[in-house]
């Protein structure tokens with residue numbers, strides 16, 4: 001027993017060893033529910049002498065079943081673990097039906113109709129009955145009825161005179177009849193027929209000694225019924241669950257099954273686990289703050305076992321692609337500043353919907369960071385995306401035989417596979433491309449020997465016409481990618497095609513098409529601004545031999561680049577270090593050291609089509625609680641479709657903001673050590689951290705303004721303009737208006753810089769403001785020593801506007817910048833030894849998260865010298881690399897310290913003002929191309945230009961201009 005109970009806390013032990021027949025283990029995320037369930041199975045076998053083949057364990061996914069078997073194997077060995085009946089409800093039901101299905105009239109060789117089969121049957125019936133029902137909606141309605149245990153006959157008996165209801169009832173009945181005729185069961189039937197079997201033949205489960213269910217909150221009515229029947233002989237049932245993580249209501253999951261269970265078995269014992277072993281205290285606080293917005297849920301206690309850690313981040317970025325670039329740069333920064341203690345696979349990007357993955361995949365791909373999708377297909381692998389890219393390839397490069405043969409008959413033009421193969425062979429025999437062959441034929445200039453019937457001939461002609469038309473359009477407007485896309489999808493009737501071919505998920509597929517079009521707009525904008533800049537800049541020409549490529553070629557090369565990163569890593573299995581991209585739904589039950597949840601805007605989460613807002617909130621909660629050490633939430637000011645967004649209403653609630661930082665954390669060596677303790681890893685030494693940090697251009701997350709505007713990249717001034725005490729701010733070197741973007745320099749020291757370079761002048765400005773700030777902080781430091789300092793303010797990072805500005809908060813004076821305490825930390829050798837303010841969150845309105853030990857008090861106070869002026873600067877070139885001081889306060893502090901937090905009467909610290917001496921006007925286009933971003937670059941160009949690619953042109957241009965003026 002000792003082995004099984006080792007490492008479990010008291011509540012977990014109680015649950016594992018409980019003698020209760022019916023046990024509910026209810027607990028928040030990360031409290032070891034799965035661990036407890038596993039240990040209870042082992043306990044049943046090892047100590048209660050239950051036979052493993054008489055124990056059924058139901059999990060929510062096949063993956064979870066595999067993981068659980070793995071864990072149980074650790075306790076009881078491979079041979080015993082193999083004999084357990086572990087699987088999803090569907091898998092368990094299938095086993096019983098295969099064995100005993102004949103008792104309920106199932107043929108010996110019944111088949112299972114998968115989703116595609118079901119869709120096809122429903123569609124055919126609707127066509128036959130000439131009903132006006134939507135096939136996809138009808139299929140999911142049938143499934144909903146079945147998962148509530150309503151059969152076609154039962155539905156028919158309740159139908160009113162309503163035509164639509166009668167139509168539906170008819171289709172439902174015919175669908176069932178069709179399945180029966182084909183000796184098929186669909187997924188819902190597997191459960192329903194198994195229920196029927198176990199009701200009528202309870203002897204089938206007479207041997208079952210114990211039943212255990214994971215993720216019980218997501219069971220639906222039929223699954224509940226099946227659970228009761230499986231355990232009907234001995235009624236030994238253990239379930240683990242968390243009502244706060246119920247995210248499958250849309251699939252008819254019923255939270256009320258928990259109550260039903262207590263009614264059915266009045267002796268049900270409930271054990272609550274309260275200690276969270278996964279996430280840092282700060283992450284738990286923030287997640288609790290979100291979930292507690294649901295006032296209907298009972299208050300729950302939750303204890304963090306880890307230290308407070310880094311406060312989660314809530315960031316606004318200008319657009320979705322900037323959000324993706326920021327996220328990629330944070331992964332890079334976090335890895336470098338932790339001495340690569342964090343692997344790529346320690347980072348997960350969790351999305352409300354799979355379609356949001358496109359900019360993230362593009363950015364990771366461009367940065368050369370391998371990634372893996374779970375719970376969804378990679379963007380570039382999706383059928384509709386591949387198809388469109390193939391069309392574009394043919395338009396760009398008609399001799400691309402493979403791409404051409406893939407799309408010549410999509411949508412169908414009655415050019416069958418055999419015909420295409422014949423044409424391909426003929427072309428190769430004649431030594432010409434497939435395109436040349438069919439072009440000659442379509443234009444009547446050449447004959448083909450391949451046998452083409454009349455409809456195939458017409459099809460070939462239609463295809464040639466599409467390609468020629470679009471080539472002509474492209475020639476007339478080389479950068480008009482979006483328009484090209486628009487005409488392409490109209491010409492091939494793409495939307496209709498998707499509706500017909502994929503009735504169930506055509507909307508999702510269409511949103512992938514829209515994503516690709518959004519990508520085209522990005523590329524178009526980039527191409528336009530590149531060429532605009534070319535004219536504007538009178539510096540030396542760009543890198544010699546640079547490839548003069550069309551916008552379409554560049555676009556396709558970037559797509560290929562992103563996709564090739566996928567391919568390289570695809571076969572390497574789960575062990576390879578890859579960033580994880582997942583839907584939040586598919587991330588249920590999983591955990592990662594660092595989690596990003598981008599696109600936290602209204603319409604995305606809560607989703608515009610979601611019916612239950614509370615479920616959407618729980619979804620966000622599930623996503624947040626997957627994080628162990630760091631959590632980043634973000635949203636773009638504009639979606640990929642260029643629509644203005646507003647932050648998710650779950651984050652807009654009063655008090656929420658105080659649980660978040662406005663930017664990624666500053667990382668000192670002490671914090672790396674603490675992070676290592678939280679993650680139970682070996683901490684890299686200072687030399688390793690220094691070495692990896694040296695690869696970084698920016699040590700702080702201070703490139704993107706906190707206001708969600710475009711970065712302030714470079715300051716310069718116009719000829720003579722400095723005499724008017726203004727300098728232009730090139731927020732965007734490509735399009736910013738010189739006249740409109742100015743910094744007020746009427747402060748002391750602003751004059752007399754006529755012959756200074758832009759960079760020097762900017763540096764001077766920074767230093768002047770540092771001086772002022774140092775004086776203020778010295779004053780504050782002495783106040784602190786006298787115990788007068790206010791508490792609870794979050795740390796600030798230099799050069800950033802406040803997120804409070806988009807909460808509509810009024811900035812306070814610089815005094816308000818003061819930080820609760822400042823602690824000394826050992827910093828990597830290469831980083832300036834700035835003092836680090838430690839956050840004190842004891843006066844925040846905390847949710848119900850409690851701590852078991854008092855937080856260690858910071859002891860020392862150092863003079864702090866942060867900058868106040870913005871450091872939103874352009875990406876430094878190799879020769880201009882500017883080191884950023886590390887400062888700011890987030891700390892992992894002592895790991896495994898648990899703190900008791902009294903949150904009663906705590907003031908809200910939402911306002912997090914900072915004084916900004918410079919206002920950066922928003923600009924239209926990004927001046928920043930992250931080091932890894934290759935958005936307008938073809939792969940050939942990548943090879944040709946070398947590592948400084950993509951930056952050189954702008955840098956030369958601006959420095960040339962700055963030097964002259």
Ligand SMILES: Nc1ncnc2c1ncn2[C@@H]1O[C@H](COP(=O)(O)OP(=O)(O)OP(=O)(O)O)[C@@H](O)[C@H]1O
Nearest residue numbers: 007008009028029030031032033034035277278589
């Ligand atoms: N007593 C314990 N001591 C140390 N670590 C523990 C303990 N119990 C659980 N853990 C660890 O906490 C993490 C979360 O555990 P587990 O996945 O079982 O939680 P869960 O309650 O099922 O979470 P979720 O509901 O989010 O899926 C795991 O890394 C697990 O190893």
